[in-house]
Amino acid sequence: MDFQLTSAQRDLASGFRSFCERRFDRDRLRGLVDRDRPPGMVDRELWAELAETGVFCLRLAEDDGGVGLGTAEAALVFEEAGRALLPGPLVATHLAASLPGRVGTGAASGDLVVGLAAADQFPLLVEHLDAVDELLIRSPDGIRRIDRSALRATAIRTPTDPCTPLHHVATVPDGALIADAAAAERLLREGAVLTAALQLGIAGKLTEMSTRYAREREQFGRVIGGFQAVKHLCADMLVRTEVARAAVYAAAVTLDDPEAGDPAVAVPTAKLMADEAATRNGKDATQVHGGMGFTWEVDVHLYLKRAWVHATQYGGPEEHEEALAATL
Amino acid sequence: MDLRYTEAEEGFRAELRAWLASALPTLPGKPDRADWPGRRAYDTAWQRMLFDAGYAGVHWPVEAGGRGATPTEHLIFLEETERAGAPYVGANFVGLLHAGPTINAAGTEEQRRRYLPGILSGDDVWCQGFSEPGAGSDLAALRTRAVRDGDEYVLNGSKIWTSHAEVADYCEMLVRTDPDAPKHKGISWLIVPMDAPGLSVRPLDTIMGTSEFAEVFLDDVRVPVANRVGEENDGWRVTMVTLSFERGTAFVSEVVACRRLLRELASLARAMPRSPDATAWDDTTLRRELGHLTAEFEALWALTKWNVSKASRSGVPGVGGSVFKLRFSETKQKAYDLAHRLLGRAALCVEDVAGLPSGALVDERLSSLSYTIAAGTSQIQRNIVGERILGLPKER
Numbered sequence: 001m002d003f004q005l006t007s008a009q010r011d012l013a014s015g016f017r018s019f020c021e022r023r024f025d026r027d028r029l030r031g032l033v034d035r036d037r038p039p040g041m042v043d044r045e046l047w048a049e050l051a052e053t054g055v056f057c058l059r060l061a062e063d064d065g066g067v068g069l070g071t072a073e074a075a076l077v078f079e080e081a082g083r084a085l086l087p088g089p090l091v092a093t094h095l096a097a098s099l100p101g102r103v104g105t106g107a108a109s110g111d112l113v114v115g116l117a118a119a120d121q122f123p124l125l126v127e128h129l130d131a132v133d134e135l136l137i138r139s140p141d142g143i144r145r146i147d148r149s150a151l152r153a154t155a156i157r158t159p160t161d162p163c164t165p166l167h168h169v170a171t172v173p174d175g176a177l178i179a180d181a182a183a184a185e186r187l188l189r190e191g192a193v194l195t196a197a198l199q200l201g202i203a204g205k206l207t208e209m210s211t212r213y214a215r216e217r218e219q220f221g222r223v224i225g226g227f228q229a230v231k232h233l234c235a236d237m238l239v240r241t242e243v244a245r246a247a248v249y250a251a252a253v254t255l256d257d258p259e260a261g262d263p264a265v266a267v268p269t270a271k272l273m274a275d276e277a278a279t280r281n282g283k284d285a286t287q288v289h290g291g292m293g294f295t296w297e298v299d300v301h302l303y304l305k306r307a308w309v310h311a312t313q314y315g316g317p318e319e320h321e322e323a324l325a326a327t328l
Numbered sequence: 329m330d331l332r333y334t335e336a337e338e339g340f341r342a343e344l345r346a347w348l349a350s351a352l353p354t355l356p357g358k359p360d361r362a363d364w365p366g367r368r369a370y371d372t373a374w375q376r377m378l379f380d381a382g383y384a385g386v387h388w389p390v391e392a393g394g395r396g397a398t399p400t401e402h403l404i405f406l407e408e409t410e411r412a413g414a415p416y417v418g419a420n421f422v423g424l425l426h427a428g429p430t431i432n433a434a435g436t437e438e439q440r441r442r443y444l445p446g447i448l449s450g451d452d453v454w455c456q457g458f459s460e461p462g463a464g465s466d467l468a469a470l471r472t473r474a475v476r477d478g479d480e481y482v483l484n485g486s487k488i489w490t491s492h493a494e495v496a497d498y499c500e501m502l503v504r505t506d507p508d509a510p511k512h513k514g515i516s517w518l519i520v521p522m523d524a525p526g527l528s529v530r531p532l533d534t535i536m537g538t539s540e541f542a543e544v545f546l547d548d549v550r551v552p553v554a555n556r557v558g559e560e561n562d563g564w565r566v567t568m569v570t571l572s573f574e575r576g577t578a579f580v581s582e583v584v585a586c587r588r589l590l591r592e593l594a595s596l597a598r599a600m601p602r603s604p605d606a607t608a609w610d611d612t613t614l615r616r617e618l619g620h621l622t623a624e625f626e627a628l629w630a631l632t633k634w635n636v637s638k639a640s641r642s643g644v645p646g647v648g649g650s651v652f653k654l655r656f657s658e659t660k661q662k663a664y665d666l667a668h669r670l671l672g673r674a675a676l677c678v679e680d681v682a683g684l685p686s687g688a689l690v691d692e693r694l695s696s697l698s699y700t701i702a703a704g705t706s707q708i709q710r711n712i713v714g715e716r717i718l719g720l721p722k723e724r
Contacts, residue, residue: 001337001400002330003630003637009329072329211718226721228707231714235654238713242651243627250630253331260331269623269630321619324626328594328618 003249005076012069013076019053020084026299029085033162033302040131041163042088042113051110055081055090056097060108066097071190075197075252082201082278085299085306087163089128091194091313092116095187096136099179103134103145116143116191118314119172127309129153129167137172142184144175161305189267192314193251196274200241200248202307203277207237209300210281210288217290224288233288237281244270244277265327268320275317278307331633333400340397341404344383348412351377355415361691362538368453368495371418375450384448385424387577392432392440393448399577399640403632406580411588416581419492423447423454425578426571427500430517434558434566443498443519457487457501457520457544458567465708467502468511468564472546474503474518476553481505481518483526483549489702493529493542496522506561515563519555526550536694537678578649579656580632586625586660593667594618596685600670608670617666624659628652650704650712657699657706664693 005013023046032041050056058074060066074094081090092115097108106112115132117124119139126135135146150173156166179187211234214225224230251270254261282304286293293300311317333341355374359366378384387402388394397405410416417424428447431439446452463469472485483503490499499520506514520527526549531539558566597618600608608614635648667689668675674686678694700706714720 001333001633001637002640003633004641005329207718211720214720223721225714225718226723228711228723231718231720231723232707232710234718234720235710235713238717239651239654242648243624243631243655246631246634247623247627249329250331250627250633253329257332265622265626266630268619269626272620272623273627317620318616320623321616323619324622325594325615325619328591328622 003253009073009076012073013080016053016055016077016080017083019049020080020086023049024084024086029299029302032087038131040088040113040128041165042128042131044113044131047088047113048110050086050090051108056094056110057108058094060097066108070256071193071252072249072256074194075248078194078197079201079204079248082198082306083205085163085202085205085302087128089113089115089132091191091198092136094194095191096134098187099136099143099183101178103136103178106133116187117169124169124172125156125166126153126169127164127166130155130165136178137175138184138187140181140184142177142181143179143187145178146173146175150174161302161309163302163306164309188314189263190255192267192271192320193248193255195310195314196244196248196251196270199274199278199307199310200244202303202310203237203241203244203274203281206278206281206285206300206303207234207241209303210234210237210285213289213292230288233284237284240273240277240281244273247273262327265324268315268323271315272317272320272324275307275311279304279311282307333404337398337400337404340401341408344405344408345412347381347383348408348414351381352412352414358415361536364492364494364539368419368492371415371420372450372453374415374418375420375424375448379449384450385428388428388448389432392428393444399636402577403580403636406577407584410581410584419453419495420447420450422456422492422496422500423452423498426456427454427498427519430500430566430569431519431557433569434517438554439519439557446497452497453492453495454498454500455490455492455496455522455544457490457499459487459489461486461488461543465705467567468515470502470504470515472501472503473507474505474516474551476505477550479553480550481553481556483518483520483546483551485546487544487546488532489541490529490544491541493522493544494531494539498522499544502563502567505563509561512564514561515567516560517557517563517566518551519557520549520551524549524551534694535697536691540698577632577636579652582660583625583629583632583656586663587622587629589663589667590618590622590625592685593663593670597670600684614666614670621659621663621666624655624662628656628659631655650709651717653703654706654709654713657696660699661693661696664689664696668693 054067055077057066058069062068093107096103096114107114112133113131115126115135117126117137119137137144137146153167153169159166214230214234215223217224247270251266254263254266285300289298289300292298359370385394386397386405390396428444431443458467460470474481474483499522501518501520502515503518504514505516526547528545530543532541532543534540597608602608631652671686674681674684675690677686678690680687715722
C-alpha cells in the first residue's frame with residue numbers, strides 16, 4: 001500500500017493548475033461574473049482549450065484517442081477545476097465522453113457541451129442549458145438523449161450561483177435510450193466522485209483564501225489570525241479539507257480498482273465528506289472575511305454558491321446517508 | 329495512489345491472522361476495569377504471548393529487539409489485533425509507544441541493554457510523568473525540580489494524570505534541572521524507578537467512578553544521573569522525539585473499533601422496539617445519522633492510510649496526527665451520543681438493563697469525553713494546525 005500521489009500524478013495536478021492560472025485567473029472569473037456572461041456561461045474558446053488539455057477524454061483508452069488515465073487522475077484534475085471555479089458542465093461532458101456514438105465522440109473532443117440531468121429531480125433544473133449541445137437524462141433504466149426541439153424550458157432569472165445558469169423543465173420529453181441501466185449506475189458513481197473532487201478543490205481554496213486574509217487583516221493592532229477564535233475557524237477548515245481529501249482520493253482509487261475497497265461505501269463517503277467540507281468552509285470563510293465576506297466584490301460567495309450547486313448533484317446527503325446505513 | 333496491499337503485506341496479515349486465531353483462546357478473561365493488578369497481569373500476559381511469538385514491538389527496529397515492521401505492516405498489525413478482539417497495548421502503552429522508542433533513539437547503549445528487553449517481554453510496565461497540576465496543556469510549564477547531588481538527582485514535586493502509576497515499574501519523567509533557563513531549555517528526561525523511596529502514588533477517581541490515572545508525589549526522591557536520557561537540560565527535544573512516536577498510528581485500533589461499534593448500533597437499532605410495529609431503525613433521522621457516522625469513520629480510515637503512507641515515504645510522522653485527532657475525538661463522541669439516544673432511558677444505567685448493552689455503552693460514552701482533552705485538548709490541537717500547518721501567528 002502506498003496511498004500517496006505518484007510523481008506523475010503530482011505533475012498532472014500541477015500542470016492542470018498552471019493551465020487554470022494561465023487561462024482562467026481571477027480577472028477572467030470576475031469578467032465572466034460581472035461583464036461578459038456568454039450564453040449558458042460557457043466560454044467556447046476556453047472549452048476547446050480545456051478539451052485540448054485532455055480533461056474530457058482523460059479516461060478513454062489511448063486507442064480510442066483518449067489519454068488512458070483513471071478516475072484517480074480525473075479526480076486530481078477536477079480538484080484543480082474546483083479550485084479555479086471553472087464554470088460549465090465539466091463533469092457531465094467528461095462522463096458523456098465514455099458513452100457510445102456521436103455524443104461520446106463529440107464530448108471527448110470538446111466539440112459538444114453535454115448536459116446531464118437526473119430524471120427524479122423535483123423541480124427539474126438543468127444547468128447551462130443555453131450552452132448545451134446535447135442534453136442527457138439519467139434514470140435508473142438508463143441514459144436518454146433528449147430532443148432539444150421538443151424541450152420546453154423556462155430560464156431562471158436569478159440563479160443563486162451567477163456562474164451556473166438554470167432552466168426549469170416542467171415535463172421531460174421522451175428521448176432515445178443511448179445507454180443501459182448499468183451505464184446509468186456507473187455514471188452516477190463516477191459523477192459523485194468527480195463532483196466531490198470539485199468540492200475538495202473549493203474547500204481547499206476557501207481554506208487558503210481565509211488563511212491568507214487572517215494573516216493580513218489587522219484589528220485591535222494585531223493580525224486577526226493571531227486570535228484563537230479566528231485561528232480555530234481556519235484550523236477547522238483545514239481539517240474538513242484533509243478528511244475530504246482522503247475520502248475523495250480513496251473513492252477514486254476504489255472505482256479504478258474495486259479490490260482496493262467497496263465502492264458502495266467509498267463513493268457516498270466521498271460525496272458526503274466533500275459536500276460538507278465545501279459548504280461549511282464557505283460559511284466559515286465568509287465569517288473569517290467579516291463584512292468583506294458579505295460583499296459581492298470578494299470571491300468567497302462565488303465559491304460558497306458553487307458548493308451549494310454541487311451539493312445537489314449526484315445525490316444529496318439523504319440519499320448517501322441512507323445508502324451507507326444500508327451497508328451496516 | 330495505491331490502496332492495495334502488496335503480496336508481502338498480505339502474507340504478513342495472513343500469518344498474523346492465523347496466529348491470533350490459535351493464540352487468543354488461550355488468553356484468560358478480561359479483568360474488571362477497577363482491578364489494576366488484574367489489568368496489569370492481563371496486559372503483560374498478552375505482551376508475553378506476543379513476545380514469544382515474535383510480534384513484540386512489531387514496529388521497533390530489529391536492533392532494538394523489535395520486528396522491524398514497515399508502517400503499513402504496523403497498521404495491519406493494529407487492524408488485525410483489534411478485529412480479532414485482542415487486547416490493545418493497555419498497561420504496556422507507555423513502554424512500547426513512548427519510553428522504549430525514546431530510549432532507543434536518544435539513550436545510551438547501557439540504557440538500551442538494560443530497559444528495552446523488559447518492555448518487549450512485558451516484564452516491566454512504564455508510566456508517563458509529563459503532566460503536572462499547574463501545567464496541563466502548557467507542558468513546558470512543569471515545576472518538578474531535580475537538583476544534582478554528586479552522581480544523583482534529588483527530585484521534589486508532583487505529577488498528575490499518570491495512567492498505570494499504581495502498577496508501573498518505571499516512569500519516564502520530565503524534571504526541571506535548570507530553573508533559571510528559559511521555559512523549554514532547563515528540562516531533562518529521566519528514568520525514575522517507581523519503588524524509589526520518597527515516591528508515592530494517589531489514585532484519582534474519574535467521572536466513570538473508577539481510577540484511570542493517579543497523582544505521583546516526589547519527596548526527596550534520589551535517582552542516579554545515569555538514568556538521564558539525552559543531555560542535561562535537553563529534555564524538551566527528547567520529549568518531542570517521544571511524542572512523535574505516538575502520532576500516525578496511535579488511533580488505528582480505535583478507528584477499527586468505531587467501525588465495528590456502528591454495526592453493533594445498527595443491529596441494536598433493528599432490535600430496539602419504539603412502538604408495537606416499529607423499531608428504532610425505522611427512525612429516518614437516526615438511520616441517517618448512522619449513515620453519516622459511517623462516512624466519518626470510513627474517511628478517517630482513509631486518512632489513516634494516507635498518514636501512514638506519508639510517514640513511510642518521509643520517515644517522520646508530521647503534524648497530520650493533529651488533524652486526525654481533532655476529527656476523530658469529536659466523531660467518536662458523536663457516535664456515543666447516538667448510542668445514548670438509541671438506549672433511551674436505559675442510558676441512565678452504567679450497567680446492563682432489560683437485556684440491553686447499556687453498561688458498556690454508557691461507560692464508553694463517559695470515557696469518550698476524555699478524547700478531546702487527553703494528549704492535547706482540541707483547542708491546543710487547533711492551535712497546532714493553525715500555527716504549524718497554516719502558518720498563522722502564535723497566541724501570545
